[in-house]
Amino acid sequence: MMTRKWLAVAFMVLVMSVSVMTGCGNEKGGNTPGASDGNPDAGAEETLLDTIKSRGKLIVGVKYDTKLFGLKNPANNEVEGFDVDIAKALAKSILGDETKIELKEVTSKTRIPMLDNNEIDLIVATMTITEERKEQVDFSEVYFKAGQSLLVKKGSAIKGIDDVKKGTKVLAVKGSTSVDNIIERAPDANVLEFDNYQDAFSALKAGQGDVLTTDNAILYGMMAQDPGYEVVGEPFTDEPYGIAIKKGETELVDAVNAGLAAMKESGEYNEIYKQWIGEEPAE
Amino acid sequence: MPDFSVLTDYFDVYMEGFLNTIYASVIALIASFLLGTVIAVFRISSVRPLRWVGTVYVEFIRNIPLLLVVYIFFLGLPLLGITLNGFVCGTIGLTVYTAAFIAEAIRAGIMSVPKGQTEAALSSGLTYVQAMRYVVLPQAVKIVIPPLSNQFLNLVKNSSVLSVIAGLDLMYFGDKVASDTYATIDTYLFVAAFYLVLTLPLSFAAHRLERRLAKHG
Amino acid sequence: MISFRQVEKHYGDFHVLKDIHLQIGQGEVVVIVGPSGSGKSTMLRCINRLETITSGELIVSGQAVNDKKTNINRLRRNIGMVFQHFNLYPHMKVIDNITLAPRKVLGQTKQEAEQTAMYFLEKVGIEDKANQYPSQLSGGQQQRVAIARGLAMKPQVMLFDEPTSALDPEMVGEVLDVMKALAGEGMTMVVVTHEMGFAREVADRVVFMDQGRIVEEARPGEFFSNPREERARLFLNRVLNH
Numbered sequence: 156m157m158t159r160k161w162l163a164v165a166f167m168v169l170v171m172s173v174s175v176m177t178g179c180g181n182e183k184g185g186n187t188p189g190a191s192d193g194n195p196d197a198g199a200e201e202t203l204l205d206t207i208k209s210r211g212k213l214i215v216g217v218k219y220d221t222k223l224f225g226l227k228n229p230a231n232n233e234v235e236g237f238d239v240d241i242a243k244a245l246a247k248s249i250l251g252d253e254t255k256i257e258l259k260e261v262t263s264k265t266r267i268p269m270l271d272n273n274e275i276d277l278i279v280a281t282m283t284i285t286e287e288r289k290e291q292v293d294f295s296e297v298y299f300k301a302g303q304s305l306l307v308k309k310g311s312a313i314k315g316i317d318d319v320k321k322g323t324k325v326l327a328v329k330g331s332t333s334v335d336n337i338i339e340r341a342p343d344a345n346v347l348e349f350d351n352y353q354d355a356f357s358a359l360k361a362g363q364g365d366v367l368t369t370d371n372a373i374l375y376g377m378m379a380q381d382p383g384y385e386v387v388g389e390p391f392t393d394e395p396y397g398i399a400i401k402k403g404e405t406e407l408v409d410a411v412n413a414g415l416a417a418m419k420e421s422g423e424y425n426e427i428y429k430q431w432i433g434e435e436p437a438e
Numbered sequence: 439m440p441d442f443s444v445l446t447d448y449f450d451v452y453m454e455g456f457l458n459t460i461y462a463s464v465i466a467l468i469a470s471f472l473l474g475t476v477i478a479v480f481r482i483s484s485v486r487p488l489r490w491v492g493t494v495y496v497e498f499i500r501n502i503p504l505l506l507v508v509y510i511f512f513l514g515l516p517l518l519g520i521t522l523n524g525f526v527c528g529t530i531g532l533t534v535y536t537a538a539f540i541a542e543a544i545r546a547g548i549m550s551v552p553k554g555q556t557e558a559a560l561s562s563g564l565t566y567v568q569a570m571r572y573v574v575l576p577q578a579v580k581i582v583i584p585p586l587s588n589q590f591l592n593l594v595k596n597s598s599v600l601s602v603i604a605g606l607d608l609m610y611f612g613d614k615v616a617s618d619t620y621a622t623i624d625t626y627l628f629v630a631a632f633y634l635v636l637t638l639p640l641s642f643a644a645h646r647l648e649r650r651l652a653k654h655g
Numbered sequence: 656m657i658s659f660r661q662v663e664k665h666y667g668d669f670h671v672l673k674d675i676h677l678q679i680g681q682g683e684v685v686v687i688v689g690p691s692g693s694g695k696s697t698m699l700r701c702i703n704r705l706e707t708i709t710s711g712e713l714i715v716s717g718q719a720v721n722d723k724k725t726n727i728n729r730l731r732r733n734i735g736m737v738f739q740h741f742n743l744y745p746h747m748k749v750i751d752n753i754t755l756a757p758r759k760v761l762g763q764t765k766q767e768a769e770q771t772a773m774y775f776l777e778k779v780g781i782e783d784k785a786n787q788y789p790s791q792l793s794g795g796q797q798q799r800v801a802i803a804r805g806l807a808m809k810p811q812v813m814l815f816d817e818p819t820s821a822l823d824p825e826m827v828g829e830v831l832d833v834m835k836a837l838a839g840e841g842m843t844m845v846v847v848t849h850e851m852g853f854a855r856e857v858a859d860r861v862v863f864m865d866q867g868r869i870v871e872e873a874r875p876g877e878f879f880s881n882p883r884e885e886r887a888r889l890f891l892n893r894v895l896n897h
Binding site: 552554555557558559560561562563564565568572573576577 | 703728731732734736738740742743746756760804805808
Binding site: 326329330347348349350354357358360361362363 | 512513514515516517521523524602603604610613614616617618
């Protein structure tokens with residue numbers, strides 16, 4: 156009985172200290188978007204876009220662990236990638252200066268709660284636009300056409316999903332939806348499954364298969380690792396990445412869309428795309 | 439109570455893997471026994487270079503994980519222009535790996551046969567190979583059977599390494615069913631049962647053979 | 656028949672055989688005696704290259720034993736050997752122990768080899784044990800099988816390496832009797848033994864070894880009644896006076 160009581164007390168202490176710590180984190184941050192004027196209610200009429208402008212800084216949630224899109228470079232502690240550069244370009248278009256930005260690390264799990272908590276203004280973090288998510292957040296226009304694609308050795312006869320035929324050896328990762336997708340699109344292909352992406356890519360390099368299939372974002376990462384391989388064809392599944400904004404902040408959505416359009420117009424988008432993805436974006 | 443639909447719905451899938459596991463095991467079993475015997479004879483040979491080859495083989499292969507041996511064949515051989523599929527590479531890897539242990543078991547068995555036996559055989563004019571074949575090995579077999587049957591059981595279980603190089607074995611399809619159904623524990627229970635179907639009879643046979651050999655002088 | 660000239664053998668730092676000179680002629684029975692560790696067995700085992708010599712010349716039936724060109728297996732067919740511990744093959748019946756080499760080496764048929772085997776088993780007096788396993792035989796019987804096994808190859812020379820040392824005393828006689836009979840038939844024999852009675856009675860020549868050297872070589876009558884060397888005298892005193 157005693158032990159149980161103590162355990163309960165210990166647990167309560169633990170829970171309390173965790174909430175105090177996270178609370179502290181917020182306060183110490185001092186630049187929580189909604190609390191920027193010290194009184195969230197006072198900003199009720201003010202749009203998030205106004206807050207950002209008066210604060211003079213865009214706070215963006217990006218991934219810190221995703222190759223090509225948002226990855227912390229251990230050499231200089233800078234977070235780099237496609238998403239990061241898009242976010243910087245948006246800072247420039249909204250605030251006139253790409254350095255007026257603060258990056259915060261998000262994961263797939265934390266990004267929506269952080270947005271809801273006003274800890275971040277935007278999510279630029281390999282986030283696929285889905286109907287389900289649209290109920291929770293607003294999305295910008297598509298800024299990256301993600302989807303399942305094919306990686307082949309340069310010069311391969313396979314140029315797209317239609318070239319995957321009977322006898323083609325397709326390498327994939329066990330238990331991923333990409334296996335189901337490829338079987339649906341190319342039922343006669345010989346699918347060989349591996350435990351992880353590294354093994355599957357090694358097998359492709361060793362000539363143990365003709366193509367490797369998974370999300371193109373991952374394939375582009377492999378392509379960056381070994382330029383002897385290339386992503387071919389359009390993605391044959393549709394998983395477009397969008398920038399997520401807290402629901403109801405229409406002005407900010409418009410500003411982001413305007414920024415994206417301007418980037419595309421000026422060619423900046425293509426530059427960023429080429430730098431990280433390694434090729435021109437498909438039209 | 440495990441979910442038997444995981445077994446019945448995917449029975450054909452398990453069977454394909456099960457058969458491939460049997461093929462890989464039987465091939466590797468025979469091949470590793472032959473290779474292991476040759477390596478063992480190398481190791482106790484009086485010809486120094488042979489002895490050296492045998493020792494290097496055993497010490498290298500025995501002291502790296504099977505997984506790496508298999509990767510070497512699957513990913514390394516293509517560098518030499520030889521690309522063999524996961525099943526073949528896995529079976530070769532299993533053979534090469536198990537042969538090192540079998541060589542050691544056989545060597546220990548041979549060493550336990552008194553030296554006088556070889557001397558008697560050689561002094562009667564038998565060649566070294568004949569002395570081994572007719573005099574030493576038949577006596578070594580009795581000593582070698584228990585460790586050897588252990589190695590064979592290990593071989594069957596180790597064949598699950600094929601699953602990481604798409605070797606289409608029982609474990610490979612087990613993984614597949616598990617990730618399709620999310621009934622991971624149930625799936626692996628059935629996979630374990632399939633392995634037992636293979637290993638238990640082998641285990642019993644080994645025990646019976648041991649007892650029979652023990653009876654005859 | 657057998658000729659040692661200036662033979663030396665080292666085991667690492669240990670100098671086992673020193674400047675061995677020895678000639679053994681056809682039909683001769685030579686008995687080698689000496690304290691244990693004197694190199695007798697080693698010298699015997701050099702004859703069929705169970706031991707290799709370090710230097711010098713060792714010729715058996717006209718062939719240099721340690722020459723790489725010599726087919727040692729072919730040479731060994733002509734040299735039968737009997738060991739202290741019999742070294743019968745425990746997994747084979749007596750008859751199969753004897754027929755193995757004739758069949759595998761000389762290519763005799765099973766029938767042919769078994770006929771020869773039975774002849775020699777009769778000769779050593781245990782034809783009734785042909786279908787038993789060695790473990791079912793007494794030590795003396797096992798050693799007689801070993802002798803029959805050596806004879807079945809119809810060798811030109813028989814080597815005996817302390818053939819009675821591992822036997823219970825009551826079995827020594829039956830083995831020595833077989834060896835005596837063999838000597839009587841004119842077989843060339845080289846025998847390492849502690850059986851001085853056998854040496855005196857059967858040997859044409861006794862070779863006394865000590866510390867890796869042949870110290871004395873003489874007719875048995877001479878050697879036993881009047882050894883020339885002090886060390887031989889001491890040795891004889893020790894072994895004969897108890």
